[in-house]
Amino acid sequence: MLTKRLIACLDVDAGRVVKGTRFVHLRDAGDPAELARRYDEDGADEVVLLDISATHEGRAPLLEGVRRTAEQLTVPLTVGGGMRSVEDVAQALRAGADKVTLNSAAVAHPELVSACAARFGSQCVVVSIDARATAPGWEVVVRGGREGTGRDVLAWAGEVVQRGAGEILLTCMDRDGARTGYEMALTRAVSSAVGVPVVASGGAGNAEHVRAVLQDANADAALLAGILHDGTATLAGLKQALRGAGIPVRQ
Numbered sequence: 001m002l003t004k005r006l007i008a009c010l011d012v013d014a015g016r017v018v019k020g021t022r023f024v025h026l027r028d029a030g031d032p033a034e035l036a037r038r039y040d041e042d043g044a045d046e047v048v049l050l051d052i053s054a055t056h057e058g059r060a061p062l063l064e065g066v067r068r069t070a071e072q073l074t075v076p077l078t079v080g081g082g083m084r085s086v087e088d089v090a091q092a093l094r095a096g097a098d099k100v101t102l103n104s105a106a107v108a109h110p111e112l113v114s115a116c117a118a119r120f121g122s123q124c125v126v127v128s129i130d131a132r133a134t135a136p137g138w139e140v141v142v143r144g145g146r147e148g149t150g151r152d153v154l155a156w157a158g159e160v161v162q163r164g165a166g167e168i169l170l171t172c173m174d175r176d177g178a179r180t181g182y183e184m185a186l187t188r189a190v191s192s193a194v195g196v197p198v199v200a201s202g203g204a205g206n207a208e209h210v211r212a213v214l215q216d217a218n219a220d221a222a223l224l225a226g227i228l229h230d231g232t233a234t235l236a237g238l239k240q241a242l243r244g245a246g247i248p249v250r251q
Contacts, residue, residue, distance in 0.1 A: 003248045004214045005221035006235055007046045007199060008039035008228055012081075013053050015065055019177070019226045030229070032065055037072035039228065043235040045250055046076045048101070048169070048223065054082025055104050055143055063095040070096025078126055080169075089116050093124065101169055103128040104142040107149055107156075110163060117164025126199075127160040128169040129153060131186055138172075138186055145173040153186070154193050161194045168194060169223065171201040177226055179205030187217040199223055207233065207241035214247055 010017045010032045017030050036047050049069055051061040060082045070077050079092045080101030089100045106113050106127055117125045130145055131138040131153045138153040157168055170190050172183035182203045191198045197220035200213045210222045227233040239249045 002220070003250050004219075004242065005045040005199075006043070006210070006238060006249065007048055007078075007221050007223045008036075008044040008235065009048045009050065009201070009223045009225040010035055010069070011050050011052045011225060012062075012065060013051075015062060017229065018052070019229050033068040033072050035229070036069045036077075039235060040073050040075055043239055043250075044075055045221070046078060047073060048078045048080070049097075050101070051079075051081030052144060056146075057082075060084070060088045061092060063091060066092060066095040066097060078169075080126070080128055084112075086112070086115050086119055089120065093120065097124075099124045099126050099167070101126040101128040103130065106160065107140060107142050107151065110159065113160050113163040113165055117166070122164045122166035125165050126167040126169050127157075127165040128171065129157060129160075129190075130171045130173050131183075132173050133183075133186075141173060145176075154189060157190050157194050161196050165196065167197045167199065169199045169201060170219075171223075172203060175203030176201075178203055179209075179227065181205060181209040182213040182217065182219075182222070184213065184217045187213055187219050191218040191220075197221065205232075207238050210238055211242060211245050211247065214242070215245065 017032050076098040078099040079097040084105045130141045132141050140149045140151040140156050182200045187200045199221040200219035201223035213219045242249050
């Protein structure tokens with residue numbers, strides 16, 4: 001059985017890690033490079049750095065922050081926010097990213113997913129899907145959840161995988177930062193619909209939430225942010241709890 005991953009997420013605004021709820025009421029959580037080093041030492045399997053204001057401000061991620069963060073890591077780094085072209089992706093990879101995540105630009109120009117997969121390989125192309133519940137399913141939203149797209153999440157997930165995405169980062173915007181648990185039905189549906197790893201994001205509040213999304217919703221990885229930043233949980237402690245539940249995780 002493949003091991004499940006725990007991924008530390010650094011939401012960065014103006015060069016600082018922030019935490020909040022649904023990308024509002026943001027509070028400073030520290031320096032991204034310092035936090036990356038701490039989480040690496042504590043057992044993170046990967047780190048995701050998301051420049052949450054880049055798309056809204058119409059720019060690419062701040063590459064100096066990417067470089068500083070990458071220098072502190074012995075595990076893979078995924079970078080996202082404001083990726084609008086193949087060259088943006090190339091610059092992030094040159095700055096030290098192992099993978100990049102595409103979101104709003106992929107929705108606007110789906111061919112960008114295909115172009116990046118063709119040039120860099122599917123293994124480094126992650127498509128981030130932000131979802132909101134609608135009747136009867138889930139809608140893809142963009143620009144930090146500010147705009148609906150009319151796209152169905154399951155249909156969009158299938159399309160980006162066909163275009164070459166090697167992984168999906170799936171965030172339930174209704175639960176982001178709420179710490180009430182991941183959106184299980186959404187995660188289970190997407191995990192069942194695609195043949196690539198799905199990273200569950202949005203809602204982690206405790207070890208049981210993480211266990212449930214990995215074991216019961218079949219996510220390949222769980223993204224964690226606020227509960228790590230404020231010390232509610234540690235990666236080492238979460239991994240110990242997962243091992244106790246019989247879930248294979250890396251040492």
